[in-house]
Amino acid sequence: MTITARIPTRRHGNFPLFERFPNARRVFLTLLISLCLAASTQAQDVRDTLTVGYVDVPPLAFQGDDGRAEGVFIELTRRVAEEAGYDLDFQYLPVSRAYFYLRTGGIDIWPGVTGVPALENEVLESFVSPLPFQLSAWGMEDVPSISHFSDLNNKTLILISGYTYGGLAARLESTPGITVTEAPNHEAAVAMLKRGRGDYLLDYQDPVRAVLKEFPVRGIREYPVRTRNAAWIFSLANPKSSQLRDEFDDAYLRLAARGEVPEPRTLSKGFLLPGLPELP
Template identity: 35%
Template sequence: MPRRFCLLLIALLWLPAAHADDAKRRIHVGYYEFPPYSYTDAQGQPSGSGLELTARLLEQAGYQAEFRSYPGARLYGGLIDGSVEVWTGASGKPELTEHTLEGRHLLGEITLNLYFRHDTPPPRVPDDLNGRGVILITGYSYWQEVNRWLEDPAREITQHRTASHTSALEMLLRRRGDYLLDYQTPVDEARQLLGMRELPFIEVQRLPLKLIFSRRAADAERLRDELDRAYEELEEAGEDLWLP
């Protein structure tokens, strides 16, 4: 067989495989603004320890991460319809249970706290919130139990929404709300940016972080299994994969 013909045949056979591999390698990863785990930096680029870990696991499994930021409701909608393939987030959300698969490995934990001022006595949750103002972050969602007492008309809880953790802390200190319901890690980061001392708080919930896969993503079970194996390979190699 002439050498030129052989090279041409190899090229023709290789091109479809290369295109298929390129299609496989791009995995659409959704996130919402939750510093320091996931956020869009000053240059408009995805950043944060959670996104770095996700990209590392995808790379180990032979994929390439393609990140996009969403508001919380749109992120969940994307996981339901398959337009978002992977999310590194809180495990066990009831509204996602039927529509998603979860990775086997625990990546970290996030803690939801109720913060209050130093001159405020520790509240009994949720009864001492009755008739009071609670500061919340716009776009964040909470477990059904928390939503029930926030939305219960009998409790007459006034919700004060704001877009950032720093403004939420400032609102609390300026008495524009009685309590702040927020997650510990982004609050700690915002507090340090403001040069603010620690605030007292009551722990409301502790939530596990895992890889969440849309069931409607192509080869969802295979993708989950490959990323589980990637985690195990990196862990065996001695890499620290825990999200602090």
């Protein structure tokens, strides 16, 4: 008698587990879909990180005692970036290094000012301007007031080391009859002015007022020189610079519409001291 062994044939697509447990297919598919959705959600939660360079302009931007970026403009930058869907990595830099990194792509954004000659054709400026930057001349009450650029002739001006003042520093240094001396920071500059180390201090309004609030100086007077526009400056070395600018502008406008940030300013040349050399 011949005994023939019958070997089961496995057909393509046949899953015995699903045949024995009819609900297993539904459970498997549900689990698979859940895993795909979780992976998709996790991918969406991973956001791009932008490198932000900032310089010392307290109280608008400065490095806190713990090394964290602080200041009014810094907090605005954080809020706008959050609204636009980006994380930020802040780098505290000297002004000249910030300019270099913008040209070379070392940073993506600088919360700064428009019309910097050293950055011409190297950056994109946001259309939104959240704040003004006022440049002023500060003098003691025993020196003449300033109403025209010619009033600076035969005077010594104290400037902050590393600041270009939108190209004005170079003009002043090359102007006959004007002597320029430098201070390492805003506090030292005010102290130099108080001690008579210069006739006038040329500096931005907010940093000097912050110093004077902490260390009052009697008899100091302020004379406006130039108003500039604060803006977010995007490095053209980043291929997404145009997209980033649009996203930041749109994010700011949404926040402003909700009353969470100041209304955007109307960009203009603002105040300019009569007789001041033509600048961007």
